[in-house]
């Protein structure tokens with residue numbers, strides 16, 4: 001019987017997954033990629049590596065969680081045994097800097113980090129606990145978004161607060177590390193010379209951040225202690241004057257919980273447009289507020305690219321990835337046009353067709369679109385942990 005690894009990437013309203021067969025050559029072979037939608041209309045959808053639809057069905061009430069996915073994998077997809085499950089976990093805090101076997105004590109320690117990532121951590125923990133209850137003997141591995149940024153310098157990670165707080169872990173961590181690890185590996189596969197360039201990767205999805213890389217390692221990133229900092233996001237505010245938060249708390253009498261809800265769920269593209277936090281919807285709208293939100297998103301992203309280029313001491317390659325980065329020619333163009341002074345020159349036809357390289361030959365900065373694949377990184381890390 002074939003052995004397989006299940007990689008789970010839990011997001012706000014769905015769980016993306018990848019299923020990989022373990023080949024004897026130690027390669028992982030993608031068998032299926034899909035999503036378990038857990039919103040108002042639960043649904044399981046999956047495609048084979050070649051894009052063939054393997055499953056697309058609504059799920060009924062009681063049978064709508066991880067159990068439905070397990071059942072489909074184990075009884076319908078073919079005969080294979082799951083030997084491990086890997087999970088994306090957004091916050092590893094100071095303790096978790098590499099993939100870890102998820103024992104009950106580790107799960108509790110990860111749960112204690114929930115205040116640092118209130119939107120994300122519970123969503124990762126729910127399928128872990130569900131799987132543990134359904135398959136007591138299945139080894140589970142946690143793979144951390146923060147881990148890739150361990151290489152950032154203390155100068156970059158420090159906040160200018162009384163110094164004891166840095167030692168207590170109140171510092172910049174950075175997120176989207178599984179995506180950045182994938183992109184670093186992909187650039188190296190394309191060519192080691194490309195991977196050696198001073199690079200900024202723009203992970204522009206529902207959550208959005210930038211990572212400055214030197215030799216494929218993180219040297220700076222826009223997200224901080226939490227996944228709120230940096231760029232404007234779908235519903236998150238990005239960098240903001242902390243005085244505004246004090247004003248809300250002390251002068252306007254808003255509770256901490258209400259403020260958290262506003263910053264994570266009601267701000268960003270949704271807050272500015274008043275229409276939606278979804279870039280596709282904003283691009284399709286002719287409401288001027290939608291246009292304003294898209295322009296603002298690009299303005300702030302370009303500003304942060306310039307800041308990270310300063311940490312890098314130059315900029316030779318700019319990579320766009322994740323939902324917006326991979327698919328929105330409009331946003332890429334708007335960001336690149338603001339960076340013309342840095343020698344960034346976008347090729348409009350290449351950009352419109354989402355080509356691999358979208359810079360003009362005379363651009364000082366190579367601009368690329370690279371599709372991310374967090375699930376493959378999770379699967380690889382889960383396998384390595386299993387072998388350790």
Ligand SMILES: Nc1ncnc2c1ncn2[C@@H]1O[C@H](COP(=O)(O)OP(=O)(O)O)[C@@H](O)[C@H]1O
Pocket residue numbers: 011012204205206207234277278279280281283322323324327328
């Ligand atoms: N064709 C497209 N044009 C513009 N934006 C797109 C397109 N496809 C996806 N997006 C945007 O990508 C974002 C979601 O990105 P994704 O990486 O899937 O997010 P997450 O993994 O955080 O849920 C949404 O804002 C969505 O509108």
Ligand SMILES: CC(=O)OP(=O)(O)O
Pocket residue numbers: 011090120145175176205206207208227
């Ligand atoms: C860390 C983060 O923002 O993740 P996501 O993009 O999945 O919301």
Ligand SMILES: [Mg+2]
Pocket residue numbers: 011205206322
């Ligand atoms: Mg994502």
